[in-house]
Amino acid sequence: MLKAQQLTLAVLVNAALISTAFASEQSESKGFVEDAEGSVLFRTGYIKRDKQDVNRGDDTSSFAQSAIVKLESGFTQGVVGFGANVVGDGSFKIGENKHAGNGMIPRETLNGKENSGDTYDHWARGGASVKARVSNTTVEYGTQVLDIPVLASNTARMVPEYFTGVLATSHEVENLEVIAGKFTKNQYSDQINSDGNDLDRAVVWGAKYKFNDQLNASYYGLDSKNALDRHYINANYTIPLAEKRSLNLDFSGYHTEWDKAASTYSSSLGDTNVDGRSNNLWSLAGTLNQGAHSVMLAYQQNTGNTGYDYGSNADGAQSIYVANSYLSDFIGNHEKSAQVQYNLNFADYGVPGLNWTTAYVYGWDIKTVKNGVETSDDAKESEFFNQVKYTVQSGFARDASLRLRYSHYRADQAYNDVYMADTNELRVFLDIPVKLF
Numbered sequence: 001m002l003k004a005q006q007l008t009l010a011v012l013v014n015a016a017l018i019s020t021a022f023a024s025e026q027s028e029s030k031g032f033v034e035d036a037e038g039s040v041l042f043r044t045g046y047i048k049r050d051k052q053d054v055n056r057g058d059d060t061s062s063f064a065q066s067a068i069v070k071l072e073s074g075f076t077q078g079v080v081g082f083g084a085n086v087v088g089d090g091s092f093k094i095g096e097n098k099h100a101g102n103g104m105i106p107r108e109t110l111n112g113k114e115n116s117g118d119t120y121d122h123w124a125r126g127g128a129s130v131k132a133r134v135s136n137t138t139v140e141y142g143t144q145v146l147d148i149p150v151l152a153s154n155t156a157r158m159v160p161e162y163f164t165g166v167l168a169t170s171h172e173v174e175n176l177e178v179i180a181g182k183f184t185k186n187q188y189s190d191q192i193n194s195d196g197n198d199l200d201r202a203v204v205w206g207a208k209y210k211f212n213d214q215l216n217a218s219y220y221g222l223d224s225k226n227a228l229d230r231h232y233i234n235a236n237y238t239i240p241l242a243e244k245r246s247l248n249l250d251f252s253g254y255h256t257e258w259d260k261a262a263s264t265y266s267s268s269l270g271d272t273n274v275d276g277r278s279n280n281l282w283s284l285a286g287t288l289n290q291g292a293h294s295v296m297l298a299y300q301q302n303t304g305n306t307g308y309d310y311g312s313n314a315d316g317a318q319s320i321y322v323a324n325s326y327l328s329d330f331i332g333n334h335e336k337s338a339q340v341q342y343n344l345n346f347a348d349y350g351v352p353g354l355n356w357t358t359a360y361v362y363g364w365d366i367k368t369v370k371n372g373v374e375t376s377d378d379a380k381e382s383e384f385f386n387q388v389k390y391t392v393q394s395g396f397a398r399d400a401s402l403r404l405r406y407s408h409y410r411a412d413q414a415y416n417d418v419y420m421a422d423t424n425e426l427r428v429f430l431d432i433p434v435k436l437f
Contacts, residue, residue, distance in 0.1 A: 024135045025171070026081050035074020038436035042067050044094075045158045045429045047102040052422035062104035066091040066158045069126070071436075081133040087143055088126020089159040093119055103157045103317070106190045123192060127162060136171040143194075146316065148179065149232040150222035150254075151204050154317035157189035161317055164194065165202070175210040179220075186314040197314035201225040206232075214238045227263075227313040230256045232321065244291045252322045253282035254308060263312040279304035281331060283323035285339075292348035296341040296359075298323035300330055307333040326385045327407035327425050330363040332415065334377075337363035353391040360384050368414045376414035384408040400432045 029035060048061040068089045075081025093105050097119045100107075110117030129142025144167060145153045145160045153161040165183030172178075186199040206220030215237045222230040232254050239247045258277040285298035300323055302308060308331035311317035323339060324330040330337035341359035346352070366379035384407070391401040405427040409420070416422065 025138075026075060026079070026133045026135055029075045029077050029081050029133075032073050032076045032083060036072065036437060038069075038071045040067055040069050040434045040436060042432040042434065043158060043429065045104065046427070047104055048426045049102060050424040050426075052424070053416060058099045060099050060101035062097055062100040062102045063094040064091050064097075064105055064158050065094060068159055075131070075133050079134065083131045083133075085129045085131065085140070085142070086126070087128075087145065087160075087162070088124065090122070090124040091158055092122035103154065103188065103190050105158070106192050120192070125159065125162070125187065125192065125194070127164065127194065137168065138170075139166065139168045141166040146183075148204055148206065148220055148316075148319075149218075149234070149252075149321040150206070150220045150230045150315070150319055151183070151202060152316040152318040152321070154189055154311075156318065159189050161189050162187040162194070163199075163202075163316075167204075177208045179207070180205045186316075188311075188317060199224075199314035200227070202227075202314065214240075222315065224313060224315055226259050226261045228256055228258045228315060230254060230315065230319075234321070244289075246289045248285075248287040248289065250285045250287070250323070251282070253280070254322070255280050256308065258306070258309075258313075263309075277304075277306045279306050279308045281308040281322060285323040292345045294343045296323075296339070296343075298339040298341070300324040300335075300337045300339070302331060302333065302335045305333070307331050307335065324361050324363075326359065326361065326383055327409050327423065328361070328363075328381060328383050328420070330361055330381070330383075332363065332366035332379070332381070332419065333368070335363050335366045337361055353393045355389050357387045358385065366415055368418050370418055375417070376412075379412055379415040381409070381411035381415050381419070383410075397432070401430075403427070403429045403431075 043066045045066070046063045048059070050059050066089055069087065071086040073083040073085065075083045093100070097105055100119045105119045106123055107119055108117035127143025129140050129144060131138060131140040143162050143164050145155065146163050147153070151163070153163065163183045164185035165181060167179065167181035170178045181204045183202045184199060185195040186197040187194050188196055191197070202222060202224040204220065204222050206218065208216065208218035210216040217235045218233070220232045222228070232252070234250070234252045237249045241247055256279045280303045281300070283298055283300035285296055287294055287296040310319045320329050324337045339359055339361040341357065343355065343357045346354035346356070361383045363381045364378065366376070366381070367374065368376045368379050387403065387405040389401060389403040392398055407425040409423045409425065411419065411422065
């Protein structure tokens with residue numbers, strides 16, 4: 001593991017010293033103020049989870065309003081450019097939200113236990129970072145929103161999940177992106193504490209290469225102290241078939257090994273202190289695109305002695321870059337799952353900006369363990385998913401969007417007992433972006 005990290009850092013350092021055949025990002029810098037950008041995203045969000053099993057707790061309903069601010073300076077001119085970024089959010093709940101959950105609204109401390117009391121009426125979070133750039137290599141230190149398959153910030157709630165640390169990103173070789181970083185704090189979307197997930201130390205590294213307009217591939221790794229080691233690979237290939245017709249093939253895979261001290265969810269193993277927990281999760285998806293229409297077929301599978309767990313070890317609550325991920329991620333122990341998805345872009349029918357996606361996923365062959373006892377080796381789950389999204393294309397409200405999403409989730413009792421209850425989930429999000437400068 002250490003050798004892989006050292007190799008990646010060596011590539012970054014050496015690449016920064018090599019004169020490349022294409023233009024340097026830093027040489028094109030216009031200045032700290034001249035390249036600055038600022039925006040505010042006003043988000044109104046509502047999530048309701050209607051649980052069909054009264055023995056699995058109350059329904060959860062969350063309704064709130066947020067403003068997410070993002071300020072990014074340019075880089076000063078010169079061989080080495082310097083800059084700074086600021087990210088933050090302010091929110092307030094709408095209504096009582098007494099049964100709020102869903103990762104949306106933070107709760108007050110009750111009896112010494114964080115996030116267990118009444119919901120906050122209003123709250124604010126955020127942070128800043130500094131950055132430097134040499135040639136086509138940028139290093140940023142501070143509060144960041146990450147989009148790395150092995151350490152990804154959740155951006156599907158009211159406000160984003162934040163990580164604090166340093167990340168180097170290099171584009172010294174044309175069509176190649178190399179990253180390496182270290183993070184020491186993790187704040188989930190519904191947490192006030194800037195290290196609410198008690199991250200010790202997470203080291204990430206990886207690379208993404210574009211072979212040509214049709215084929216690209218990537219690899220990323222994560223070493224999270226006293227938690228887990230995780231590796232991710234992806235290959236994406238698009239085959240042109242005819243005018244407005246193409247076939248896209250996508251393969252994604254994770255290998256995870258947990259430390260004994262790591263957390264895990266109950267469907268993985270009954271004893272959370274078992275040593276030697278490991279999982280392989282992979283998916284293969286084929287998507288046929290024909291003009292406004294696309295149809296995807298996907299297969300996903302788990303092997304190992306536990307299911308694929310993510311988020312609970314401060315490893316990013318969106319670190320699930322596989323095909324069969326909706327309300328359920330179909331990641332149970334030994335689970336196999338298959339999906340059919342249909343997408344319609346209404347632009348060809350005179351309504352640009354309107355998009356509809358529907359999908360059905362079925363999972364089977366799940367091993368479940370409750371209180372240390374195996375309860376099934378063939379548990380099942382399924383989800384029917386629908387989403388409609390409209391994005392304004394022009395005018396004063398350009399880029400504003402309204403998204404309505406509904407999931408109908410069902411599982412047999414063995415999986416209900418260890419994963420989640422049968423649930424009807426509704427999400428409504430209205431996003432209004434405002435460009436400041």
